[in-house]
Structure formats: structure tokens, C-alpha cells
Amino acid sequence: MDAEVFRAWIVSSARTIEASRDHLTQLDAAIGDADHGINLARGFAAVLGAQEFGKASSPGAVLTVTGSTLISKVGGASGPLYGVAFRRAGKALGDDADPGLHALSAALDAALAGVQQLGAAREGDKTMVDALAPATRAFSKAVAEGASRDGALAALAEAAEAGAAATISMQALKGRASYLGPRSVGHEDPGAASTALILAALRDAARAAS
Amino acid sequence: MDAEVFRAWIVSSARTIEASRDHLTQLDAAIGDADHGINLARGFAAVLGAQEFGKASSPGAVLTVTGSTLISKVGGASGPLYGVAFRRAGKALGDDADPGLHALSAALDAALAGVQQLGAAREGDKTMVDALAPATRAFSKAVAEGASRDGALAALAEAAEAGAAATISMQALKGRASYLGPRSVGHEDPGAASTALILAALRDAARAAS
Amino acid sequence: MKKLINNPDTVVTDALAGLAAAHPSLAVDAENKVILRAGGPRPGKVGLVSGGGSGHEPLHGGFVGYGMLDAACPGEVFTSPVPDQMLLATKAVNGGAGVLHIVKNYTGDVLNFQMAAELAEDEGIDVVPVVINDDVAVEDSLYTAGRRGTGATVFAEKIAGALAEEGADLAAVAAVAREVNERSRSFGVALSPCTIPAAGKPTFELADTEVELGIGIHGEPGRTRAPMAPASELAAVALDAIGADLPVDGDLLVMVNGMGGTPLIELYALFSEVSQYVRARGGRITRSLVGNYITSLEMQGFSVTVCRLSGALARLWDAPVETPALRWGR
Amino acid sequence: MKKLINNPDTVVTDALAGLAAAHPSLAVDAENKVILRAGGPRPGKVGLVSGGGSGHEPLHGGFVGYGMLDAACPGEVFTSPVPDQMLLATKAVNGGAGVLHIVKNYTGDVLNFQMAAELAEDEGIDVVPVVINDDVAVEDSLYTAGRRGTGATVFAEKIAGALAEEGADLAAVAAVAREVNERSRSFGVALSPCTIPAAGKPTFELADTEVELGIGIHGEPGRTRAPMAPASELAAVALDAIGADLPVDGDLLVMVNGMGGTPLIELYALFSEVSQYVRARGGRITRSLVGNYITSLEMQGFSVTVCRLSGALARLWDAPVETPALRWGR
Numbered sequence A, B: 001m002d003a004e005v006f007r008a009w010i011v012s013s014a015r016t017i018e019a020s021r022d023h024l025t026q027l028d029a030a031i032g033d034a035d036h037g038i039n040l041a042r043g044f045a046a047v048l049g050a051q052e053f054g055k056a057s058s059p060g061a062v063l064t065v066t067g068s069t070l071i072s073k074v075g076g077a078s079g080p081l082y083g084v085a086f087r088r089a090g091k092a093l094g095d096d097a098d099p100g101l102h103a104l105s106a107a108l109d110a111a112l113a114g115v116q117q118l119g120a121a122r123e124g125d126k127t128m129v130d131a132l133a134p135a136t137r138a139f140s141k142a143v144a145e146g147a148s149r150d151g152a153l154a155a156l157a158e159a160a161e162a163g164a165a166a167t168i169s170m171q172a173l174k175g176r177a178s179y180l181g182p183r184s185v186g187h188e189d190p191g192a193a194s195t196a197l198i199l200a201a202l203r204d205a206a207r208a209a210s
Numbered sequence C, D: 001m002k003k004l005i006n007n008p009d010t011v012v013t014d015a016l017a018g019l020a021a022a023h024p025s026l027a028v029d030a031e032n033k034v035i036l037r038a039g040g041p042r043p044g045k046v047g048l049v050s051g052g053g054s055g056h057e058p059l060h061g062g063f064v065g066y067g068m069l070d071a072a073c074p075g076e077v078f079t080s081p082v083p084d085q086m087l088l089a090t091k092a093v094n095g096g097a098g099v100l101h102i103v104k105n106y107t108g109d110v111l112n113f114q115m116a117a118e119l120a121e122d123e124g125i126d127v128v129p130v131v132i133n134d135d136v137a138v139e140d141s142l143y144t145a146g147r148r149g150t151g152a153t154v155f156a157e158k159i160a161g162a163l164a165e166e167g168a169d170l171a172a173v174a175a176v177a178r179e180v181n182e183r184s185r186s187f188g189v190a191l192s193p194c195t196i197p198a199a200g201k202p203t204f205e206l207a208d209t210e211v212e213l214g215i216g217i218h219g220e221p222g223r224t225r226a227p228m229a230p231a232s233e234l235a236a237v238a239l240d241a242i243g244a245d246l247p248v249d250g251d252l253l254v255m256v257n258g259m260g261g262t263p264l265i266e267l268y269a270l271f272s273e274v275s276q277y278v279r280a281r282g283g284r285i286t287r288s289l290v291g292n293y294i295t296s297l298e299m300q301g302f303s304v305t306v307c308r309l310s311g312a313l314a315r316l317w318d319a320p321v322e323t324p325a326l327r328w329g330r
């Protein structure tokens, strides 16, 4: 997977986030402050508009500029968290021009570690971690079991989706939704939902490239 | 008609105003500031509660204390206007213990003159004058034509009622409704409506006493 | 209707109790509904009394203090106060130099103040009334109730209050209040109605796509209803109406006033439009107020008031003032 | 949704343009969204920077000026600003004595300020963050996001700003901000939701007979929903919650804050209840604020913030301040 595939991933993430802007915002309205879709749409639009994004010549560079731009443009909780996730993943890939599945797995683990280090959320706290953590686990398991690229990425996206859905029954302990206490139960976490969308975009971008 | 009849008039005015409180307020909401019923209800309740009201021993004294209390308790445009009307009428009656129809007619004329002197409204301006003026005219005409007390008071009340209804098609030139310009057309003037109620109460109080 | 009150019948006195508790600089007579500067009348200083219906807060009670009003008389919600209140206030603030009544031009306010002035004159107190009528939405004519008094009241109270504080006599204080009124014009727009507590329902209905143009401050509908428009267009509607009557060039004092339910972020967005409009016509906004100063309960909307400044008026505007709602210089 | 704006996407920058036009004492960088005191950094003075989502006006931009903040960074509506803004502000106000970051405890604010502080430290600027978390509606626990920062932010900005103006060093200024936070507690109640311009519909639905108890300042629903009640009962709910955590006796600074759409007459009615409640428990409200200071757009409702004063804190509260929204002593 070269820089073009990674760039296509981010472009398609931007598209899916824009298309889900109102849905994500409504999820956030239920248990937060009704801005998650707006925040991410603004951020991804800025990424696509950034000069360095078009010029980034390695997968690592694509992800690093994505993360930096999100940090500069999103704000809120999700800005730094997604920003760090992409930056850590980009740093982990280094300037490998065509990272393989093991490198990608390590990059995803680095992204998760970055999010947890910054946000201190654990699985079950009803955050994006509840989508990202099972997804990275499913991906590395599939890779270890010798799955194909498309198969491993399908496992990744599926686990993220299932993880996001599982947040519905959780009571939030981190982020804005935690202020609602028991009233946070019964709603999907917006950050987990957007993580599932972004990882599905990765699966689709890779599939389209093959 | 002695002091008791006049007191009964004011008591019954208070009752009819209280019963029409929301209606008068709604009329005022349409073309004013939605307080006319509230204002008058507060004022008449204060009149009934005033020590001197219960003690007033002549018709003139009953009306004078009514007017003074309205001035002190109502506020708004209608407070001074109704206050002056009752005070002038009371002054005109002097300490006559049992004024006849001519004295009553003169008192009503004095009330109208007081309202017009203070408020400078003419007939057709869409104010309480549009109920009071035709009513006093009808009353003095009936008296001049030798009508009975009940007959003359019926003419008074009827003319007030018709005058109030006629304000519906007028455009306001005085009072708060004038700010609406042409939009004031199509609504009954609240002060004209309350005047009709008060004069109907006079008719009924006299009838009940006979 | 949902309001932060105990009871529609006690809201005015309850709020007065809160005003008294919050501001030791005021002497609040909650029973008689008069708000006074603490410390009694200032000998030799012209006293300034204003008043009007409640529901316009901070007007007038929030403007009682050094360099502005000596007393305010709050009526029931949107109902002008009664002469008893004004007489009591007039007597309480008379320091021997006479008393100015600042009266917004509404039939009720004018009539009640007129009665109070007569009673005060009977007791030997010089009273001069100045009637404020700055609202260009209403035609000014001898045959009508005339223009309403709105935003210019704040300017007149501040500027006349500053002159009185300097020791000017009653005629001079009244003259400057009149001058402020003559140099000022206002126009208001409502995005929503408001609900009088005792009435319990909104004063009018307004679709989500409509605004009322040319409103007053008593929850009444405006002169016309128009489609909702961006802030830039609403600012232009207001300033076109003002400008048709008074050139908006030269040094200006401008207030962008919220009607009570409009957040400050929107008032600032509107102020930006107002300032661009004025600049394009050769005006310089050298002084301004942005916020809730003369309101209609929780109504959403705004009014713009423009006053053409002279050097003397600007100096009086800048003079120290210390009231709950307007304070600088001390 | 009806709002006095041009466009949901430009409301923050439009309001900044208005703020700049209205207040020559501010230097507003609308492009980078930073509000600074005009005149550059004060050499030797600790700089105070705060920031947060927009929609809480006058917080924080309205508190920039002498004796309070040196800079404010407004984010999008209800969205914490980004590190770039905070870094720019931090560099612009650094007079060599270091910079205090006053941060409301929300994950977004904390994370973005943390990133900015790291970048500023890289450029050799001493930065100390103080996190405000005064909202008793939220449980304080290591395992959660912790209490929200609300009304105490205003007190901390004023009091730390006064100490910085006196020339105290960064450690002392940070310590007094922390002390204010420790001595302050808040609780909020919503009577209506608000509508984020870009979202276009209300953040929640609330029946005419219900209130939200324990709300924050971002239009989020509260901890519980309860039947609408008189002001006296709502005041007691808020103060019971505060009092369970901090005794409300002794000398107190109390703010009765409107959420943006509640008129002043109601806030004063509520203040009367608050003052009676506190007096009955041995408290003396010696200083107070009643008005809109930390808002949620046009939401109707209030928050109460109580700060237990010491003599030193009272003195710093009384010190001169000159900002658009808080001004006395000059």
C-alpha cells in the first residue's frame, strides 16, 4: 500500500465524514454538545485543502500531515485525539514507501496507544477507544493468522463497527457524555461511530486499489 | 340611586372585570401590550379593599374614592384615564345623597370631558372614548326624551357596547395600538371593551336595586 | 410559560428584593416600589427620576447611582408605574435644586408622570419632565400618540445624570436630556415574542421564517412582518429607517441592544454589520454599548440606537458613572 | 432556528469583528481567533490566557483587559479552540514572567491547552495551567472526566488577573487561581435548550413542565430532569447541591448567572431566593454578580456559583478591572 492508497483513504474518510456530518452531530447532541460531525468535517476538509497533504510522498507523511492538520483545525476532544492517532501512526510507518501488513498493524497499535496516553480512556468508558481497541486487536490477530490484506482490513472495519455498536449499552466514564451519568446509556458514542467510519474507509480504499 | 347602588355598581364592575380579565388582556395582546385586563382587575380589587370605599356615604364619594384608588393602583394609560373619569363624575355629583337622572347625565359628561382633556383622544381614534362618548350621548338623549331610569341606562349600556364593537374597524390613532398603524384594524379596542362592561354593570346594578 | 419566578403576581417585588440584596449602593423601597440611591438626596444637586413598566431590566433600576439616576419607579410588567411612586421618588431625591422626570413617550407613562408632577409642584418641588421619543418605527404626528421612547432613554439618563452630578441647574440638565433625545433615533426588530408572566402566553405568534420590524419594548408586534434575513440585512433595515430621519455621519454613540433573549455573540455579530454600514456613510462610532440595556423580558431581537455626538455630549458620556448596569471611571 | 447571524459558518469571526469594532481597548486577530489587550505584552507581568468554545459570551473575550485576562482564544461554538490559537496567544502576552493558562475542565479544552503548553515550553516560555472544575452536578473521580469548569472561571480570571496586575510571580498567580477554584462550587439549571448555529436544531427537547438539573454550559442535557418549580425551589436545589460539598457560611462571593436567554428580572428574583437561603445558613453575600457572564447561547436557565472569600481574595476581587464585561475602579 503506497502513499496514493493512504491518500485515497483520507480522501474517502473526508467524504464519509462529510456525508455523516449530521448523523455524527445528532449522536453527539444526544449525549454531548452536538458538534462532533461539524468538528470532524471541518478538520478533514482542512486536511484535503492542505498543500503538504497533496505533496506527501510516503504513507507515513500522509498520516502525519493528516494528524497535524486535525490538531490545528478540529479543536474539542476529538481534534487532539484523532490528531495524535494519525501522527503516531504516521511516525510508526516512518518513510517506508510501501508498508506491509505487520507495519500497518504496528502503526494502528501506536495510534491506539497515543489516544489512550492522551485521553486516559480504557475500553468500556464509551469513547473512540471502544472502536479502535477491538479493531486493532482483530487486525493483528488476522495478520498473525495469515489473512490477506483485504481480509485483515475487513476484520479491522468489522470489529470497529461492532465496537461502536457496543458503546450503546455502556455508561460513559470519559468525555462529555460522562456528565450525563446513567442517562448516557442507550446512545452510540459519536467518536466510536466516526472511528468505525474512518476504518471502513481504510478497508474500502485498499480494496479499490487492488 | 343612593350610595349603596353606586357601591353595588363598582362591586359588580370589579366582578365583571375580573371575569373578563383574560378576555381584555387578550384584546390588548392583539394590538397593545397584553395587560389591560390585569391592570383593571388589580385596580378594581384595590378599590373593593380600600377602607374609604366601604365607608363612602354619598354616590359622589363612592366614585371619587374609586377614581383615586384606580389612579394609585392601575398605572398604564387606563389608570389615569379611568381614575380621572370616576373622580370627575364623583366631583360632579357632589354630596347629593340620591342624584337623579339629570345629575347622573352631567356626571357622565364630566367623566368623558376628563378623559378627553387628559388623553386628547377624539372619537374615531379607537380608544375608550369610542364607547364612552356615544354612551353619554345616548344617555342624555334618553333622559331628555323622558325615558325611565332603567330605559336610559339600557340606552347607555347599549350605545357603549355598540361603540366598542365599532372600534374593530377603526385604525388606532391614540394609545399603544396606534404603533401598529394599519395592523390595528380588525381588533376591538380593549379600553372601549372594558368601558362597555363597566357601563353594563351600572345598568344592571340600578336594575337590581329597583 | 416557563419562568424563573415564584409567582406572576410577585415577580416585580421579588426582583426588587434581589436588587436590594445585590446592590448595597441602592436603597430599595420594595413595598412602595421605588429604587433610590442610598444616602438620601444630594443637597443642591438636581434629582433625576425615571420609571416605567418592569420587564425592561436593567432599565431603569439598574441605572440608579452616581452620575445617572437618583431614583427609578418600576411599574408592573409592561405597565407604567402610578403617580404615588413617582411622587414618593421625587420627594425623596429633591435636594432643593428641583427634579427632572425622564419619561418614555407612552400614554401611560406620560399621564402618570404628569399627575405626579402636579402633585409634586403642589408640595413646592420644581419638576421638569423630558419626554423621550426616539423610535423611528412610529410616525411622529400631533394626531397620534407620537413616537415611542426606547434606547435614547439610556443615553439621556447617562448624559443628563453626568451634568447633574457636575452641579448644573434644572434647566440645563433638562436641556441636555432634550438635546440627547433630539440627536438620537432607534429602531427595533423581534425574532420572537415574549410572555408577560401574568398573561401566561406569548404576546404574538411568529413563524420560524419571519421577523417583526419596528417593534417597541412591550412585546407588541411591529409595524410590519417580514421574512427572516441575515444580520447584515436586518442591520440595514434598522439603519435605513434611522438614516431616513437623521444622518448617520460624524461622531456617533451607538447602542446595539438585545431584547433580553438574544445572546451576546449575536449582538456582536450585528454590531459588526452596524459599524460597517455606518462607516460606509461617513460615520465614526466613537462610543458604543453592546448588550442588554432596555429589554422586553425574554424576547429575542435587537434595537439599534444612534446618537449624533457633540464634544460636550461625548465628554458627559465619558464622565464617571457607578450604577449596577453601567459603570466606569470609578 | 432563527438567529441574528449572517451564516452559521462565520458567526464566530463576525462576532469577533464586532468585538473589535466596539472595543478599541482590544486587539482582535480575527483570522487566527485570538483576542488580546491592545498595546502588546506587559514586561514583567505574568500573562493570563484563557479560552474555550464560543457561545459562552461574554466569557472569555469580554474579560480581556486591565486586571483580568491578557488574551482569550475562542473556538468554534461549544468547541474548544486549537493549540495554534493558544500558542499564538501565549507568545503574544508573554512579558518574560511566564503565562498562566486558565482551563475549564473539559477533555477538549484540557487536551488542546496541554498541547499548546508543550509547544510554548519548547519556545522557552514558562506556562502553568490551572484547571477549573467547580461544577458539583458532576461527580469528581479519577476514573471519569471529572467535574466541569463553569462559573468559578469568571472568579479565577478576575482574582488571578488582579494579582498579576500587582506584579506577583507565576507561581503566586497560579496558586491564587487554584485557591479560587478550590473555594468555589457551581450548579446549573436549564429551562430550555439552545441551538448551535451549525447544527440548526435544539440540543434537546424539554416539555413546558420540565427543567434540566445539573447542566453544563454546552447545551447538553442535565444530570436529571425534574418538574418545573418556583424560583425558590430551584434556588434550593442548586444551593443544596453546592452546600453538600462546601459550606455556604461566612463571607461569600455569589454569582447568579443567566444562561443567555433568561431576562434580568428573573435573575434578580432568583438572587433574592439565593440570598435568603444563604442568610438562613449563616452566610453573608458580601460581593455578587447578577447577569449573563458564562452562557450557553440563548438557553434559558441559570447557574449559581458560590466562592468562600478570604480577606485577600475579597481585596483582589475589589481591585480595579477594565474589560468589556466587568469594569470597576477605573
Ligand SMILES: Nc1ncnc2c1ncn2[C@@H]1O[C@H](COP(=O)(O)OP(=O)(O)O)[C@@H](O)[C@H]1O
Pocket: A028, A032, A033, A035, A036, A037, A039, A040, A075, A076, A077, A078, A079, A081, A115, A118, A119, A120, A121, A126, A127, A128, A129, A174, A175, A176, A189, A190, A191, A192, D078, D079, D080, D107, D108, D109
Ligand atoms: N478521554 C477520551 N479518550 C478517548 N476518546 C474521547 C475522550 N473524551 C472524548 N472522547 C471522544 O471524543 C468524542 C467527542 O468528540 P467531539 O464532540 O468532537 O469533542 P467535544 O466532546 O469536545 O465536543 C467522544 O464521542 C469520544 O469518542
Ligand SMILES: Nc1ncnc2c1ncn2[C@@H]1O[C@H](COP(=O)(O)OP(=O)(O)O)[C@@H](O)[C@H]1O
Pocket: B028, B032, B033, B035, B036, B039, B040, B075, B076, B077, B078, B079, B081, B115, B118, B119, B120, B121, B126, B127, B128, B129, B174, B175, B176, B189, B190, B191, B192, C078, C079, C080, C107, C108, C109
Ligand atoms: N389617549 C387616550 N385617550 C383615551 N383612551 C386611551 C388613550 N390611550 C389609551 N387609551 C385607552 O387605554 C387602553 C389601554 O389601557 P391599558 O392596556 O391598561 O394601558 P397601556 O396601554 O398603558 O398598557 C386602550 O385600549 C384605550 O382604550
Ligand SMILES: [Mg+2]
Pocket: A028, A032, A033, A034, A035, A036, A076, A176
Ligand atoms: Mg462534541
Ligand SMILES: [Mg+2]
Pocket: B028, B032, B033, B034, B035, B036, B076, B176
Ligand atoms: Mg395595555
Ligand SMILES: [Mg+2]
Pocket: B033, B035, B076, B077, C053, C078, C079, C080, C108
Ligand atoms: Mg401597559
Ligand SMILES: [Mg+2]
Pocket: A033, A035, A076, A077, D053, D078, D079, D080, D108
Ligand atoms: Mg465540543
